[in-house]
Amino acid sequence: MAGKKSPNGPRLEPEGTTAARRAPMREFSRSLPMSLLRAREAVMRQFRPSLRNHGLTEQQWRILRALTAVDTIEVTELARVAFLLGPSLSRILRDLEARDLIERRTAKADLRRGEVSISSRGLKLIEAVAPTSEAIYAEITSRYGARKLAELQDMLGELERGLAEMEVSGEAETEADE
Secondary structure, eight states: OOEEEETTEEEEEETTOOGGGSOSSSOGGGOHHHHHHHHHHHHHHHHHHHHHHTTOOHHHHHHHHHHHTOSOEEHHHHHHHHTOOHHHHHHHHHHHHHTTSEEEEEOSSOTTSEEEEEOHHHHHHHHHHHHHHHHHHHHHHHHHOHHHHHHHHHHHHHHHHHHHTSOOTTHHHHHHHO
16 A cells, blocks of 8 residues: 655655644655654664674764863763763763773762763774775765765754754743752
């Protein structure tokens, strides 16, 4: 059974689906979260083989890349910038430390806090992955266009900043209850 086509692109509903069964909202395929996830998947599909060839997961690579931007970072801040939950980050850091790709230590100012930095071996791995990563970026830029890619980065930054200022539904009620 083929889906009906709409002016906004393909629809997921099979032919014969009545409007009563559809939610009163935009089509699933046109939702912003799904559009962003599809775009992320299209991009990451290009990078995964290279990461796999170097024995890295996407999350491990994200951590190593974040660590190249700083000398040292607190674990909680690393979780924030790498968009990882604490338990996942703890497991990943343990694996990276076992491979001597990172160095962990206790913060001098507060012994309850941990700090992380990339090791020399981690930097060597970054240097090994970098040429392939940059070649993939060059191919993406070639196919999509340098100007359009820069505009996309700018628009995504604007979207992120704009939504950061927006109150999240349900969040204020939770804070008021505490």
